[in-house]
Amino acid sequence: MILVRQEVGDVLRDLRQQKGRTLRQVASRASVALGYLSEVERGQKEASSEIIASVAEALDVPISTIMHEAAERISVLEGLQTFPDVVPDELVASVEPELSLR
Amino acid sequence: MILVRQEVGDVLRDLRQQKGRTLRQVASRASVALGYLSEVERGQKEASSEIIASVAEALDVPISTIMHEAAERISVLEGLQTFPDVVPDELVASVEPELSLR
Numbered sequence: 001m002i003l004v005r006q007e008v009g010d011v012l013r014d015l016r017q018q019k020g021r022t023l024r025q026v027a028s029r030a031s032v033a034l035g036y037l038s039e040v041e042r043g044q045k046e047a048s049s050e051i052i053a054s055v056a057e058a059l060d061v062p063i064s065t066i067m068h069e070a071a072e073r074i075s076v077l078e079g080l081q082t083f084p085d086v087v088p089d090e091l092v093a094s095v096e097p098e099l100s101l102r
Numbered sequence: 103m104i105l106v107r108q109e110v111g112d113v114l115r116d117l118r119q120q121k122g123r124t125l126r127q128v129a130s131r132a133s134v135a136l137g138y139l140s141e142v143e144r145g146q147k148e149a150s151s152e153i154i155a156s157v158a159e160a161l162d163v164p165i166s167t168i169m170h171e172a173a174e175r176i177s178v179l180e181g182l183q184t185f186p187d188v189v190p191d192e193l194v195a196s197v198e199p200e201l202s203l204r
Contacts (some may be wrong), residue, residue, distance in 0.1 A: 001164055003151035046150055049105035063104055066179035071169035078164045 002077050007070040008052070010066035013041040015059050015066070030058035104179050108145035109172040115143040117168070118163050132160035161178070 016026050023041070027034040030049055039045040040055075049056070056063045118128050125143070129136040134153055141147040142157075149157070158165045 001152065001155050004154050004165065004169065005151040046148065048148055049107040050103065052106050057115055062177070062180045063106065064173050064180055067106065067169055067173035067176055071166050071173055075164070075166035078166055080150050 002074055002081070003043060004070065005040070005046050006075070007073045007077075008047065008066065009041045009043040011066050011069045012047075015069075016041075020061060021059070023030060030054040044049055049067070068084065085088045085098065103144060104176055106172065107142070108178070109175045109179075110149065110168065111145040112144045112175065113168050113171045114157060116148075117163055117171075118143075121161060121198070123161070128157065128160045132156040133187070140192050 016023070023038055026032075027037040030037070030051070032054060036045060036051075037055065040047045040051065052066065053063060056066055061082055118125070125140055126136055128134075129139040132139070132153070134156060138147060138153075139157065142149045142153065154168065155165060158168055
């Protein structure tokens, strides 16, 4: 089953790392517990809408960017489910390096 | 504050109505309590990733479609926050009829 929280978590982590920020910095700026943010990034906890808004602001990224990026990744995963043989390998690799572990 | 659950709820309701299905039909097919789905559609409850997956399947819509559509609506709302004077009225009206009540 494709889980939105897994993709949203991946996107939040990727955006944070692209901006060179630590979990601690973002958690502090978003007023979110560090352990909670870490669980959200790993797709282990659902982020409430308020948390997503706070983290987006802490990352200086629009909420719509997070949602669009998560939608794109989910779209590729759904393509994989429906047409497992026609999605090019390089597209799969670019979306989710640890896909095979799921 | 822009809340993802509000936009996701609106999208779920719009998709359901476009397909001419009742709350009861979708709730039953998704194995979700009717009252809960109703609250999700009204943006009063966060839908878990599992619920979103079930409701998407019950609506015969990819999860990515729901996420893309919600992202689009959030993008317009964020444009309104940032540039309140440059977003055309007709665009605002098409996104969210009850925007002025928030």
